[in-house]
Amino acid sequence: MRARTWIASALSLLMVGLAVPAVVPATAATNATTTINVFDDGDTNIQQLFLNLGAQYHKLHPNINVNVIFNQHGLDDNSIYSRLAASAQAGKPAPFDITDGSFFSKGAAAGLWVKLGTKAVPNLKLVNPTLIRDNLYMAAPYRGSEVVLAYNSATVKNPPHTLAGLVNWIKANPGQFDYCNPSDGGSGDAFVQAMLSMGLPKATLTALQNPNKYTASIESAWTKNLQNLAALGKDIYRHGYYPPGNTNVLNLLAQGAIQMATVWSDQSTAALKAGQLPKTVKLLQLKTPFYGGAVPLYVVKNSPHVAAAEAFLNWILAPKQQLFIMNSVSGFPGIEWKYLPAKARAQFASVEAPYFPGFAGQYDSDLHTDWQKVVAGASSNG
Amino acid sequence: MQLRPGVAMAMAALPVAVIAVFIFYPAIGAVLYTLGVKGAVSLAFTAGATHQVFAPKGITLAVYTGLLADPEFQRDMLVTVLVAALTVAICLVIGYSVATFARFRSGPLARWVTGLYLMPLFIPIVIASYALVAFFQPGGWLTVFMYHVLGMKPPPSIAFTTADVVVGEVWASIPFSVLVLTSGMTAINDDWLQAARDMGAGPLTLFTRFVLPLTQLQALIVGTFTAIGVLGSFTVPYVTGPNAPQMLGVAMDAYYGAFGRPQQAEAMAVMLFVVAAIVGVPYVWAMARARASARRS
Amino acid sequence: MAAVPVTAPAVPGTPPRRAQAGPGAWLGTVTIAMFGVFLLGPLANLAVWAFSQTWFFPSALPTVWTLKWWGYVFTQGHLTQAIVSSLTLAPTVTIVSVLICWPAAYAIGRANFPGRRFVTVFILAANAFPQFGIYISLATLLYALNLIGTFPGVVIVQLLGTLVTMTWIPAAAFASVPRTLEEAARDAGAGPIATFLRVTLPLAAPGLITALVLAFLAAFDESQGTLLVGVPNIVTMPVMMYSLVGGYPEPVAAVFSVMLAIPSLILLLLIRRHLVQGAFASGFTLI
Secondary structure (H helix, E strand, C coil): CHHHHHHHHHHHHHHHHHHHHHHCCCCCCCCCCEEEEEEECCCHHHHHHHHHHHHHHHHHCCCEEEEEEECHHHCCHHHHHHHHHHHHHHCCCCCCCEECCCCHHHHHHCCCECCCCCCCCHHHHHCCHHHHHHCCCCEEEEEEEEEEEEEECCCCCCCCCCHHHHHHHHHHCCCCEECCCCCCCHHHHHHHHHHHHCCCCHHHHHHHHCCCCCCHHHHHHHHHHHHHHHHHHHHCHHHCCCCCCHHHHHHHHHHCCCCEEEEEHHHHHHHHHCCCCCCCEEEECCCCCCCEEEEEEEEECCCCCHHHHHHHHHHHCCHHHHHHHHHHHCCEECCCHHHCCHHHHHHCCCCCCCCCCCCCHHHHHHHHHHHHHHHHHHCCCC | CCCCHHHHHHHHHHHHHHHHHHHHHHHHHHHHHHCCCCCCCCHHHHHCCCCCCCCCCCCCCHHHHHHHHCHHHHHHHHHHHHHHHHHHHHHHHHHHHHHHHHHHCCCHHHHHHHHHHHHHHHCCHHHHHHHHHHHHCCCCHHHHHHHHCCCCCCCCCCCCCHHHHHHHHHHHHHHHHHHHHHHHHHCCCHHHHHHHHHCCCCHHHHHHHHHHHHCHHHHHHHHHHHHHHHHCCCHHHHHHCCCCCCCHHHHHHHHHCCCCCHHHHHHHHHHHHHHHHHHHHHHHHHHHHHHHHHHHC | CCCCCCCCCCCCCCCCCCCCCCHHHHHHHHHHHHHHHHHHHHHHHHHHHCCEEECCCCCCCCCEECCHHHHHHHCCCCHHHHHHHHHHHHHHHHHHHHHHHHHHHHHHHHCCCCCHHHHHHHHHHHHHCCHHHHHHHHHHHHHHCCCCCCHHHHHHHHHHCCHHHHHHHHHHHHHCCCHHHHHHHHHCCCCHHHHHHHHHHHHHHHHHHHHHHHHHHHHHHCCHHHHHHHCCCCCCHHHHHHCCCCCCCHHHHHHHHHHHHHHHHHHHHHHHHHHHCCHHHHHHHCC
8 A cells, every 4th residue: 555655646746747847838939930720620531631731831931830720520619619709709819720610600600700802812813703702702612522422332233313313212222321410521411401402493592502691581491301301211221320420421331331321522532542441332423413512711810820821721722732632632622623734634524523502501500400300300219 | 633614614615716716607607698698608609609599688588498398309308317317227236236246255356347347437438439339330349249149130239329328328337336336335244244144034135125225325326426427428429329319418519519509508508407406406415314313323 | 424324334354254156146247247248348349440451340350450550640740749738737637636625625524614515515516517518608717817728727627627526535535534543643742734644644545546546537538628728729638539539540540549548547457446445435425
């Protein structure tokens, strides 16, 4: 007993010894270096992307450090967003400068992001102006991907090419298809939006996709389709289990638990390359494509380094970096295809496609809430 | 050394002060927000939220009545309480089994077993949840076992059901149960048990007429603290549970983030706290009673 | 102070009489063993993932093994920094917790003063309020106090999770020290400080050490509050790693999990004996 007490005491003293230098406040870093903090809440492949981009940028600008704060799936987005909102309220510097986080709409409504202009970010000219407008002029898409249908070609000989065909396939093969919880992953969200859009008049669809005019009342247009989606639940994997994230669905596909799923093209291509998905898994896009995610990158208004962040954003939009991004994550560019080097463009010719827009961000909250109530609520798992 | 009441109060005030400043005070802000008081929390925070209710003057209970009338919330609340109750029941059964085993068998096996049951205490809950999913999901060792050894094709899996959540919560709560019940057992005098056995009492009688009554306080401790822990849990149900019904911890997180309704999320937090407080009442009352009787005897 | 009205508690350390062996005992052993599998199985399953290259159902084990994930994990630049942060924060929080809670624990365990029960319950109640619910208000407060992004700020947030354990368990530990021994020491001429250090403290040590370790673990594993306050300057192991558990590929998350579990398991081995001796549980029979 005594020996243990001594060991414990010695350990404690050692820890104190370690702790003392940490308590002594670290004085401010030399004024010459600036640190740009990037916050990302995507999947691990995006974290790696930012780490690489940051390292490259630092090589070009040795006095600038790029620090990546990563929070997968936004599991702790509540903490982060609370912190950000509190900082804005208190008039203090924000905890990060630039982000592609999933709380863009929320923050836009609260006025937390910088309005981007071509003076500070010249490469904005390379981006499709519709996409900039759709982001309320506060963000630029820096990469893209689209949601596609992944299927196991060993077991699925005739995959469907239309949404109606997909629904029939699901009903004919119960338990073999799954999509993730739309609140947690875009691959599931895209499927849900596609299902909700089925048969809607063009005017309604356009209204739902318009971020400049939010009309809550048009949400009633999707009620019937939502019920259909709920009814489809019994033919979904495990009678209606929707995993919490894009990755989990890929894992199910890899395990052979399901034969078909909606997935992100960039994530699944990377997984195929890394051998994490069986080689028999193939990707296809439906006739009416699932929406494409042009992921917005935006700058925080109360960031202490707005100019530096904007410069970093600008650099990311340059064709050279865009190509690097495309190759890193097997994704699409944020800038228009025509600005890419000709050779690269030829290489990607088979997948070049315009983005198919989803609903405007303001409708997300209610879409997720309604899905949870109606579709998740119908599942017979309990 | 004997402490004067004044000094004792000053010493006791330290943690109280920390809590008052860093938990109690922020909690008041949160509660006021749920009662519709504008400005109770940062405006930048509420600006992006939807479905908020603010009272023009004073407070409003609209947020609470709205939630309580929502059938989905009612179901989630019911499931949360049920999972907590089930977890407590199972933990008590397992806890008593291990504690009895350790009490009546000396030797290295008993110590080893008790040590084993402490292990979950030292595994961070996120890792534990992930490990549990890996184990119970299709492709995990349990289904592999069922496939190869039991010949089930395809093997069933309890993953992503409320049953899996209960399993996860039990896994995490066992150490506490074993610890407390083991400690309670040490207070049972061997002589009484021997005397009872000499008079012909079988093991079941010994358990129900001696062990249970003498450890009822410990059982109450296990029940209270396990229940309070499970009521507010997030990680286990998020990783292992179904999409609906959800435990309230998961629902709160969704309302806060994906659903953009932080006011409702905060109201859920307050209601969870109330339920936890109610669960804690029997414990506080029993403790006070026991202390009073100990002082008298 | 035992709240159970027994006349003479069994002296700790006395081996209990052996129960009769028989089929009942056998069944007990088997049941216990099965539960052991249930406890260990998931962790073992996870640990194997950390070394797996290719593993698809229905193989019981990976078809291709590898160590490459471990190398991959260590190339993640910020990992070492996170480890250092965690290992400086957790001990600091533990020490601060001692300074704030142990005097209160001593008072609660030894003295009778007005509001004693209120204090005990108040501390417990504070932990029952979902921490998630106070983030926004807490962040606002910490901004007002200029504690955001600072080491002391993170210490405070991690401290909150240790208050119950560091008050209740030491209180019981102090209370269980027999006054007679202390009086004997005083009679022999020792001053109050010497009595405390040479008699009270060693006798209360099992409970105190248990509380220390549990507080350390609570601080070490804390992630949400640390993220709220510390980012971007202060990143701890859980903050970094929790976001990767459940990520892709599965083996990387498994490696992180194993690494996060190691300090905890080491501590488990250190204090296993104290925990089993009931020091922990006695804390809850306090009021």
